[in-house]
Amino acid sequence: MKHTPLAAAILATVLGCTALAVHADVPAPQNAPYSAGALKIDVDATDLAHRVFRVHETIPVSAAGPLTLLYPEWIPGHHSPTGPISQFAGLVVKANGQTLPWTRDQYNVYAFNVDVPQGATSVEVDFQFLSPQDTRQGRVVMTPEMLNLQWNAVTVYPAGYYARQIQTDPSVKLPVGWKFGSALEVASQDGDTVHFKSINYDDLVDSPIYAGKYYKRIDLDPGASTPVHLNIVADDPKYLDIKPEQIKIHQQLVRQMYKLYGAHHYNHYDFLLSLSEKMSGNGLEHHRSSENGTPPGYFTEWEKSWVMRDLLSHEFNHSWDGKYRRGADLATPNFNVPMGDSLLWVYEGQTQFWGEVVAARSGLWTDNQFKDMLAAVAATYDKGRPGLASWRNVQDTTNDPTIAQRRPLPYRNYQASEDYYSAGQMIWLDVDAKLRALSGGKKSIDDFAKAFFGVNPGAWDVDPYTFEDVVNTLNGIAPYDWKSYLRTRLDGHGPLIGGVEAHGWKLVYTDKPSDAIKAVESFRHTADLMYSLGVSIGKEGAINDVLWDSPAFKAGVSPGMTIVAVNGRSYDPDAIKEAVTASAKDSNQPVELLVKNFDEYKTVRIDYHGGLKYPHLERDTSKPDTLSQLIKAK
Numbered sequence: 001m002k003h004t005p006l007a008a009a010i011l012a013t014v015l016g017c018t019a020l021a022v023h024a025d026v027p028a029p030q031n032a033p034y035s036a037g038a039l040k041i042d043v044d045a046t047d048l049a050h051r052v053f054r055v056h057e058t059i060p061v062s063a064a065g066p067l068t069l070l071y072p073e074w075i076p077g078h079h080s081p082t083g084p085i086s087q088f089a090g091l092v093v094k095a096n097g098q099t100l101p102w103t104r105d106q107y108n109v110y111a112f113n114v115d116v117p118q119g120a121t122s123v124e125v126d127f128q129f130l131s132p133q134d135t136r137q138g139r140v141v142m143t144p145e146m147l148n149l150q151w152n153a154v155t156v157y158p159a160g161y162y163a164r165q166i167q168t169d170p171s172v173k174l175p176v177g178w179k180f181g182s183a184l185e186v187a188s189q190d191g192d193t194v195h196f197k198s199i200n201y202d203d204l205v206d207s208p209i210y211a212g213k214y215y216k217r218i219d220l221d222p223g224a225s226t227p228v229h230l231n232i233v234a235d236d237p238k239y240l241d242i243k244p245e246q247i248k249i250h251q252q253l254v255r256q257m258y259k260l261y262g263a264h265h266y267n268h269y270d271f272l273l274s275l276s277e278k279m280s281g282n283g284l285e286h287h288r289s290s291e292n293g294t295p296p297g298y299f300t301e302w303e304k305s306w307v308m309r310d311l312l313s314h315e316f317n318h319s320w321d322g323k324y325r326r327g328a329d330l331a332t333p334n335f336n337v338p339m340g341d342s343l344l345w346v347y348e349g350q351t352q353f354w355g356e357v358v359a360a361r362s363g364l365w366t367d368n369q370f371k372d373m374l375a376a377v378a379a380t381y382d383k384g385r386p387g388l389a390s391w392r393n394v395q396d397t398t399n400d401p402t403i404a405q406r407r408p409l410p411y412r413n414y415q416a417s418e419d420y421y422s423a424g425q426m427i428w429l430d431v432d433a434k435l436r437a438l439s440g441g442k443k444s445i446d447d448f449a450k451a452f453f454g455v456n457p458g459a460w461d462v463d464p465y466t467f468e469d470v471v472n473t474l475n476g477i478a479p480y481d482w483k484s485y486l487r488t489r490l491d492g493h494g495p496l497i498g499g500v501e502a503h504g505w506k507l508v509y510t511d512k513p514s515d516a517i518k519a520v521e522s523f524r525h526t527a528d529l530m531y532s533l534g535v536s537i538g539k540e541g542a543i544n545d546v547l548w549d550s551p552a553f554k555a556g557v558s559p560g561m562t563i564v565a566v567n568g569r570s571y572d573p574d575a576i577k578e579a580v581t582a583s584a585k586d587s588n589q590p591v592e593l594l595v596k597n598f599d600e601y602k603t604v605r606i607d608y609h610g611g612l613k614y615p616h617l618e619r620d621t622s623k624p625d626t627l628s629q630l631i632k633a634k
């Protein structure tokens with residue numbers, strides 16, 4: 001999954017005690033075939049007006065008696081119990097033409113119990129997925145122009161079996177004339193109803209559909225025996241005006257990823273990309289596809305949209321790191337067994353690392369854009385996470401998908417949240433520098449990627465790993481006490497900028513924002529003063545974040561307040577920056593803010609005289625520049 005404002009629109013359902021998720025009444029999954037037959041799953045996705053998906057399932061059964069049907073709870077890529085149960089409605093179960101009463105397990109609200117009558121060979125299940133009407137309810141996945149069908153939201157399945165041991169025959173009825181992209185293979189098409197080839201339930205849930213009125217499909221690996229396509233749906237055909245050089249850069253992404261890993265684990269791969277301001281953004285990985293959602297100008301406002309341009313490289317990287325290989329505690333048998341997230345600093349951390357490095361290698365980013373973005377991340381793990389310097393560590397943040405489920409947080413910098421992504425990226429940058437140092441420049445993290453993820457070409461079955469496997473692979477490349485090296489960084493409280501320094505660069509702060517800061521400010525409509533006053537300000541003066549114990553924090557500024565005026569003038573982003581600059585020239589001049597808190601107005605004086613501060617990378621000529629080597633196209 002991508003950890004950006006684009007992905008942050010995911011609002012999870014708030015659930016009860018997940019420790020009780022596997023209740024004694026729910027049969028534990030067995031690694032044995034569901035021998036009663038394939039689930040026939042028919043989804044009607046045509047009700048765009050109501051944004052309702054209507055589902056009919058025929059579930060073969062081999063015996064009379066108790067049957068538990070599960071709605072998926074633990075969603076791969078989310079690493080957390082975010083299955084949209086609050087939008088599941090209208091459940092009716094029938095057998096032998098009779099309606100069967102159902103009861104929900106009070107300790108596991110995703111489990112529905114029915115009693116199959118004598119003589120029944122199947123149960124017929126009907127329900128609806130009432131997809132969000134508003135982003136406050138979750139991701140909007142249906143608009144007049146496009147839809148995003150995720151099979152976990154539109155299926156129930158029998159408890160007691162590994163998901164990969166249950167076969168399915170899925171079909172979907174699409175709005176008239178719409179086209180679609182998916183990793184699913186088509187068996188037949190009957191008007192607007194598409195019947196897919198049989199697929200096991202695990203792979204079905206891993207194979208979503210993006211469909212739309214305006215659709216374009218681009219070959220990203222022409223002539224290859226393993227095709228890779230970019231499937232795009234858009235709010236309007238004008239957003240599908242894609243330049244040949246933009247296609248070339250995305251083809252380079254495939255080339256560079258293949259050069260990195262040397263092997264892949266799919267028979268075809270389909271990027272699914274929505275260009276929309278109506279359908280919610282997304283970044284969700286799958287084995288043979290990925291869900292990507294950006295604002296409409298991804299191609300048509302190419303220069304303006306560069307900040308988000310590591311999205312496809314991030315999600316593509318997950319086919320290797322996260323889908324083919326994942327932490328053993330994440331390789332769960334079905335979607336209703338709790339996931340263990342202890343190795344997300346590999347799954348998401350190294351993917352964050354490669355997503356950005358391969359973005360630079362393939363030309364999605366320039367070298368300077370890469371370095372600007374890295375400076376912003378380095379600053380976060382230098383001064384921007386007081387919570388990691390005091391009470392939490394990176395390892396503990398791997399629990400955040402379950403703790404916070406991406407709900408907004410009051411003091412994110414102090415609470416820390418999902419820092420295994422970007423702190424993980426900093427740790428892997430450090431590992432790369434160490435591998436180079438230990439091997440006299442002969443080895444690098446590319447060797448780790450190839451040895452750990454680029455194995456068994458063509459194999460599909462998940463190949464799980466443990467912490468010890470990571471350590472052993474590193475030792476195989478360059479012997480060292482990698483266990484202590486990693487644990488110090490994962491369990492400690494120190495800044496994590498050693499990788500930047502070891503690669504021949506210094507993190508510095510100047511009064512000029514980098515292109516990355518400027519782009520993020522314009523993309524998110526924010527003013528970023530985190531390393532000066534200690535505050536990040538959103539639209540119309542709304543305070544988004546206040547750095548714990550910063551000058552603004554100590555003066556009484558809090559998230560939730562709105563800045564109305566600065567030094568007696570109406571707030572605007574330039575006014576506050578000018579005030580910070582003025583206070584640096586005069587030690588008697590504080591930055592004076594008029595803030596609104598509920599219906600109360602008050603004046604806050606911030607006694608800060610350090611001037612504007614923005615992070616940059618500056619070359620340290622006493623060391624070789626291995627960072628530039630790292631991001632060079634292979």
Ligand SMILES: [Zn+2]
Pocket residue numbers: 001002003285314318348351
């Ligand atoms: Zn990810």
